[in-house]
Amino acid sequence: MSTVTKGNQYANPLVLQRADPWVYRHTDGYYYFTGSVPAYDLIELRRSKTLNGLADAETVVAWRKHETGLMSANIWAPEIHYIDGKWYIYFAAAWTAETNEGLFDHRMFVLENDSENPLEGEWVEKGQIKTKWESFALDATTFEHRGVRYLVWAQKDPDIVGNSNLYIAPMTNPWTIDIDKQVMITTPEYDWEKIGFLVNEGAAVLKRNGKIFITFSASATDFNYCMGLLSADENADLLDPSVWEKSPEPVFSTSEETEHYGPGHNSFTVSEDGKEDLLVYHARSYKDITGDPLYDPNRHARVQAITWREDGTPDFGIPGAQK
Incomplete structure (x- = not known):
């Protein structure tokens, strides 16, 4: 059962059984929500004028997996974006x-919809986002900065040990990157990024206080899952890996006290009054899992307010803690 925290008045959990939650507040005043469904077989959208309203909002299936081929299994981590008058879903x-030597065989894809309301109209497949390698790739997100649109994503470099690193590249359109300018901005290096699997994934971008912040998730998807933080000065060359500073410790991790386990794969939005930055993330309410945690359905979407330190950096607090 959802409870509402006293400080920010958001239901916790917000949406049940929706991992990798993505919330986007559009200029029409609606919050648009999507996330991974437990069966990993389709992409679902819902919207509401309030965040709490997302819990019971009508859902629409935007797209279903193919019967065979590259888009026929494990549909993960959809995100909805509005770019130049059209809607896009990255997934x-x-x-x-099945896995091969411990790795899935995902690639990244894009859907486009030119309807005013993305819960209506047709979603057109724009194809695969091509990168330097044909290797495990996932969790594409996009942002604009000073007239340039960027893609940030997770991928396996065939020459680097581990599951995934984070990369950034400028985009020539919403489904194409400039491969020649693709660079890596983080690889698992600390112990907390390498529990179970060597993973950096699930990036989300927040621009505040003269900085570009990128959160990401690390380690296995059980209670060890946690979030790290990259930051760069807004005036820096974002394609220069040296400008990205990484937190030496996780910035958001399991709390035994609040019984929030494996928090991660977040997105950012703002409160209804626009005054608070909000962290949207998934977590489980129990620690012990039978079988592969990827197939445990109870990663619920949750939300809580971010506070800001005097130095302009975000403080995500403790998952599930009241203000």
Whole structure:
């Protein structure tokens, strides 16, 4: 059952059984929500004028997986974006649910919809986002800075040990990157990024206080899952890996006290009055899992307010803690 925290008055959990939650507040006043469904077989959208309203909002299936081929299995982590008057959904999909040497075979794909309301109209497949390698790739997100649109994503470099690193590249359109300018901005290096698997994934971008902040998630998807933080000066060359500073410790991790386990794969939005920055993330309410945690359905979407330190950096607090 959801409870509402006393400080920010947001239901916790916000949406049940929706991992990798993505919330986007549009200029029409609606919050648009999507996330991974437990069966990993489709992309669902819902909207509401309030965040709490997302819990019971009508859902629409935007797209279903193919019967065979590259987009036929494990539909993961959809995100909805509004770019130059059109709606886009970024997601990862594989050709099989099986793994090869411990890795899935996901690639990144894009859907486009030119309707005013993305819960209506047709979603057109724009194809795969091509990168330097044909390798495990997922969790594409996009942002604009000073007239340049960027893509940030997670991918396996065939020459680097581990599951995924984070990369950034400028985009030539909403489904194409400039491969020649693709660079890596973080690879798992600290112990907390390498529990179970060597993972950096699930990036989300927040521009505040003269900085570009990128959160990401690390380690296995059980209670060890946690969030790290990259930051760069807004005047820096974002394609220069040296400008990105990484937190030496996780910035958001399991809390035994509040019984929030494995928090991560977040997005950012703002409160209804526009005065608070909000962290949207998933977490479980129990620690012990039977079988592969990827197939445990109870990663629920949650939300809480971000506070800001005097030096302009975000303080995400403790998952589930009241203000």
